Amino acid sequence: MEIEECFVCGKKNDDELCEDAVAVASGYVAVIDGSTSKGTMKYLEKSTGRTAAELIKQYIECKLDVNADIKIFAEEVTALIRNAYVEAGVADMVAEHAENRMTASTVVYCDNRKEVWMIGDCQCMVDGVLHTNAKKIDDVLAYMRASLIALAMKRGASVSDILKHDVGREAIMPLLREQCNFQNDACCDEFSYGVIDGFEIPQRFLKVIDVSGAHSVVLASDGYPKLMPTLNESECELNRLIVEDPLMVGKFKATKGLLAGQCSFDDRSYLRLTL
Numbered sequence: 001m002e003i004e005e006c007f008v009c010g011k012k013n014d015d016e017l018c019e020d021a022v023a024v025a026s027g028y029v030a031v032i033d034g035s036t037s038k039g040t041m042k043y044l045e046k047s048t049g050r051t052a053a054e055l056i057k058q059y060i061e062c063k064l065d066v067n068a069d070i071k072i073f074a075e076e077v078t079a080l081i082r083n084a085y086v087e088a089g090v091a092d093m094v095a096e097h098a099e100n101r102m103t104a105s106t107v108v109y110c111d112n113r114k115e116v117w118m119i120g121d122c123q124c125m126v127d128g129v130l131h132t133n134a135k136k137i138d139d140v141l142a143y144m145r146a147s148l149i150a151l152a153m154k155r156g157a158s159v160s161d162i163l164k165h166d167v168g169r170e171a172i173m174p175l176l177r178e179q180c181n182f183q184n185d186a187c188c189d190e191f192s193y194g195v196i197d198g199f200e201i202p203q204r205f206l207k208v209i210d211v212s213g214a215h216s217v218v219l220a221s222d223g224y225p226k227l228m229p230t231l232n233e234s235e236c237e238l239n240r241l242i243v244e245d246p247l248m249v250g251k252f253k254a255t256k257g258l259l260a261g262q263c264s265f266d267d268r269s270y271l272r273l274t275l
Contacts, residue, residue, distance in 0.1 A: 001111050003029065005231040005272040011223070011262045019049035020221050020267040023060035030108040031269045032056050033122050033221035035195065036256075038177040039099035043088060052102035055080055056196060060108070070117040070208055073108065074201045081198030094198070098180035101197040105133075107219045109273060114212040116219070119205065120195045123227055125218040126211050130227060133207060135193040137179045138255055141172045145256075146249040148172075162247055162257070169256050176255060214275055223268025225252040231270050238264060 003024070010018030019034030034049025043051040059080055064073065081102050085091040094101045105120020116124050116131070123132045145168035152167050153159075162168075185192035186202045194205020211217055220227050220234070225241055225248075228234040241252060248254040248265055258265055 001029070001109065002274045003271065004274050005270065007231055007270045008268070009223075009264070010267045011264045013263050017047075017050075018267050019047060019053055020223065020269040021053040021057045022269055022271055023057040025061045025064065027066045027111045028060055028064060028108060029219065029271060029273065030057075030060050030106055031122055031219040031221055031271055032060075033105045033120065033223075033267070033269065035103040035105070036266075037099075038173075038180055039097065041090070041094075041100035043084070043102065048100065048102045049104065051084075052081060052104035052196065055084060055102070056104055056106060066112050068110075069113065070110075070115070070119075070206050071203075073117060074119060074196075074206055077196050078198060078201060081196060085198055098183055098197075099177040101180070101183070101199075103180075103183065103195050103197040105195055105221075109211070109217055109219060114210065114275075116209040116211055116217060118207040118209070119201060120193070121222050123220050123222060123224075124209065125216075125220075125227055125229060126209060126214050127216055128229055131207075131209055133194075137182055137191045137193065139253075140191075141175055141179070141255050142248075142253040144175075145169060145172050146253045149247060149249050159247060164260055166247075166257060166259065168249075172255060211275065217273045217275060219269075219271045219273075221267065221269045223264065223266040224270065225254070225265070229272075231272065234270055238268070 021032045023030040032053045034053035037048045105122045107122035108117040121133050148168040182192045224234050226237045246258040248257040
């Protein structure tokens, strides 16, 4: 494998606040997307998402065995995060308050097995074919946010007003916190979803894509609403969307839009490989 393009950028243009990461190791490359914190917990003065991303990156680069499969990977990163809770003395608290967990999604290319592994809502493109892992609960809340913004604008609010004070995001925030209880839920089929958060990941949330025979693989976080075959094309699409729909309430409805002081809707990572 050969890395053709690699890019990470925080939504606030501050590397210290970026919750995305890229891992490069012998036999592996990965994009890691630390989840935006919905609670108040910090670990070592860092957000839960950034801490999760840093721990997973270090594990992939230093400890992931070249012969591992996705099941081993999932078990070991889960144990890694759980041990961090124990060391911080918060294991019981995060079991009850899922919004305070260290949470991340990832997409990993394993060269030995010629597979892409997906846990959570990162995305990949294999020879131009897009693979996503969207969460239904996000779609529900994104439509709710869009409808509340539409009502606010019907009553006189401008795009500029919403960029300064996102009334839709504010309204759904309690629900965003509550949706964390669907993480790795083995019981609720419709709204549950898989992430790395220190709790067992049900088998159905471990997605494997066979890329043997493929020539090009792109790994990316969901900071790119429309992923394209090259970094330049993906950035152009993102910039177009920022201009045309900064609130993210049109074709690509989301639970958050562009906020004042941000250069994009979300942190973003892009990695393109030639196999």
